[in-house]
Amino acid sequence: MLTDNFLSNFWQGFAVEDFYIDRDKLRIKLIPHKTACCGRCGLMGNSIHDISERKVRDLSCFEYKTYLIIQVRRVNCLVCGVRTEHIPWLAPYSRVTKRLKNYTEALCRILPISHVSNLLGLHWTTVKDIDKGRLIREVTEPDYSRIKQLVMDEFALHKGHRYATVIADANTQQVLWIGEGRARKNIRPFFEELGEYCQNIEAVAMDMNTSFDLEVKEHCPHAEVVYDLFHVIAKYGREVIDRVRVDRANELKEDKKARKVVKQGRWLLLKNKSNLRGSQEIKLQELLQANKPLAVVYMMKQALKDIWFCPTVKEAFNNWRYWFKQVKESGIKPLENFARKLRPYVRGILASSKFPLNTSVLEGMNNKIKVIKRMAYGYRDSTYFFLKIRDAFPGKP
Ligand SMILES: [Zn+2]
Structure with missing residues (x-):
């Protein structure tokens, strides 16, 4: 029988009765050597009701995975009745x-x-x-009283059709709230939580084609909805550039070489021009020179982007009108369709002159959530996944 040796120092109130090694495992048997105190109220000197054995993992010792086999007592507490005793180094029920x-x-x-x-x-x-x-x-609870501008976005939860919505402070980039679903009623709890501070909200950035704007207007009477550049440009890439590129490739069926250049040009066309290396820029120039419709939609993308960065709403509106006129004159069908669908949202685009919300916030958030999701794949525990996201966006002071 071993008691009070060096090892016992690691488990307060217990003595090592025995230990043995079984391949890569070290098992240590521990027995209590102090009077038990109630795990609820801390009262000492109670009689023992019963004793059971619990197997618990501890930090590995040297190269051995370490298991403790401990005797856990239940006491007849005069105040609380039958209770498990308090063990300072082990949480109740923990393994x-x-x-x-x-x-x-x-x-x-x-x-x-x-x-x-x-x-x-x-x-x-x-x-x-x-x-x-x-x-x-x-994860810290946000200080709602300081929030003036919001960004909202949705993302797919799992493969399939389940979505979640994330809401962040546009200035500090702290994620304030996340919930399942992307319908109006799904985001209502956030505004209810925000309560009286809804009055302070002056701008909310979001994607078009969501039901968020209606819900925002209902709760935040002073808020201006701003459509986010990142989403609009992504949509432009899919619906205009990709469409025109595929059409052009089909036209070039006979000319194998030219067709290949167009088919492979997707990445060059969608990428930000400032992110291209010298040789890529030359390739892009060749691609545009040989394919006029592609050159037009490429330049129109840049012109569309510029509207977001106008210093005044008036200038933005003039730019928008000029852009729209050029679209109509282009004769490019996918571009015309896109512009027609964009038109009802123009107010939210012009609003970006008044509230230049940093759109890279949403883009960055979108990418980081994808990474967390990959790490969290298969968790199937939304609460945990959402906490992970909030933890990754604590906000800048
Ligand atoms: Zn007690």
Whole structure:
């Protein structure tokens, strides 16, 4: 019988009764050597009701995965009745020691769950639940009184048709709220939470074709809806540039070489011009010179973008009118269709002159959420996934 040796220092109130090594596992048997105190009220000196054995994981010792087999007592507390005793290094019902829990939390800050799970040999849901507990503790509640401008966006939750909506402070980039769904009623809880501070909201950036604008107008009487450049340009890429490029490639059926250049030009056309290297820029120029409709829709993309950055609403409106006139004269069908669909939203485009919300916020958020989703693939725990997102966007002071 071993008691009070060096090892006992690690488990307050317990002594090591026995330990043995079984291949890569170290098992340590612990027995309590102090009077039990009630786990609820802390009262000492109660009689023992019963004793059961619990198997618990601790941090690994050297190269061994370490398991503790401990005797857990239940006491007849005079105040609370039958209660499990208080163990300072083990949370109630927990299968891992506080020490291992802290270490797991630290790893989860930098690694995906699956890596932490492999590294520690803990079950994946155990790791997830530990990380979730940390996030519930750490993710800070926003200060609604300071918020003036919002950005809203939707993203796909899983493959299939389930969506979620994310709402952030446009200035600090703190994610304020996330909820499942993308209908008006799904985002209502956010505005109810915002309460009286809805009055302070002066601008909200969002994608077109959502039902968000109606809900915003209902709750925030002073808010101007601003349509986000990033989404409009992405749509332009899909509905105009891609369409014209495919049509052009079909026209060039006989000329294999020219056809190939057009077919492969997608990336060059959709990319920001400032992000192209020298040789890519030359390729782009050749592509545009040989294909007039492509050159037109490419230039019209830039002209459309410029509307967002006009210093005044008046100038933006003039630019818009000129753009629209050019579209009609172009004779390019996909471009005309796009412009016609865009027209009802023009107010929200011109509003960007008054409220130049940084659209890269939404683009950046969109990309980061995709990364978190990849790390979170298969969690099927939306609460956890949403906490992960809020944790990744704590906001700049
Ligand atoms: Zn008690």
